Amino acid sequence: MAPRLIPRVNSKVGGSMCEEKHAVLLSPVGKIEISGCETGLHEIKLPKTSMLPSGAEASAACEVCEGAEEMPEPLEQCTAWLRAYFCEPATLANLPVPAFHHPLLQQDSFTRQVLWTLLNDVKFGEAVSYKELADLAGNSRAARAVGAAMRRNPIALIIPCHRVIRSGGKIGNYGGGRLMKEWLLSHEKLQKEKLAY
Numbered sequence: 001m002a003p004r005l006i007p008r009v010n011s012k013v014g015g016s017m018c019e020e021k022h023a024v025l026l027s028p029v030g031k032i033e034i035s036g037c038e039t040g041l042h043e044i045k046l047p048k049t050s051m052l053p054s055g056a057e058a059s060a061a062c063e064v065c066e067g068a069e070e071m072p073e074p075l076e077q078c079t080a081w082l083r084a085y086f087c088e089p090a091t092l093a094n095l096p097v098p099a100f101h102h103p104l105l106q107q108d109s110f111t112r113q114v115l116w117t118l119l120n121d122v123k124f125g126e127a128v129s130y131k132e133l134a135d136l137a138g139n140s141r142a143a144r145a146v147g148a149a150m151r152r153n154p155i156a157l158i159i160p161c162h163r164v165i166r167s168g169g170k171i172g173n174y175g176g177g178r179l180m181k182e183w184l185l186s187h188e189k190l191q192k193e194k195l196a197y
Contacts, residue, residue: 040101
C-alpha cells in the first residue's frame with residue numbers, strides 16, 4: 001500500500017495576519033487566480049466561463065501573467081503543479097503539493113476529512129461518486145455532506161473536486177461550471193490514455 005500524502009496545514013501564529021500574495025496564471029482554461037502566503041496556499045479560483053477550448057488538449061502553456069514578482073514558495077509550488085497538471089501530467093507525482101493555509105482546511109471537520117480523502121485517494125484520470133467518497137471518508141450516509149464539502153473546496157484542481165460525479169455516471173455540478181468540469185475530466189482521461197502507451 002502506498003504511503004498517504006499528508007499535506008502540511010499551518011495555522012496563523014498568535015492570531016497574526018499573514019501577508020497574502022496573489023498571482024494570475026494564463027492556462028488552457030483561462031485565467032486562474034491563486035493566493036497564499038509564506039505559510040501556505042489560500043485559494044485557487046478557476047475562471048467563470050461559458051466557452052472553453054475544443055477538445056481536451058492543452059492548447060497553451062500554463063504561465064504566470066500577473067504577480068510573478070516575490071511569489072512565496074507555496075505559490076511557486078502551486079504554479080509548478082498547475083503547469084504540470086495542464087502540460088506534463090506524468091511529472092505530477094514528482095512534485096510537492098504546496099502547504100495549505102485556509103481556515104476550512106485547519107478545522108477538524110467532516111469537510112476537511114472529505115477533502116483530504118479526495119486529495120489522497122482519487123488519482124488523476126479517476127472519478128468517484130459522492131457516495132463512494134463518503135464511504136472512503138468514513139461515513140457512508142454522508143453523500144450530501146460530500147456535496148457540501150465540494151462546494152466549499154478552496155483549492156480547486158489540487159484538491160480535485162471535479163473528479164466527484166453522481167452515482168448514475170452524470171457529472172453533476174461544479175463551481176467552475178459544467179463546461180469546465182467536462183473539460184477537466186476529458187483532459188485527464190486523454191492524458192491518462194497517453195501515459196498508458
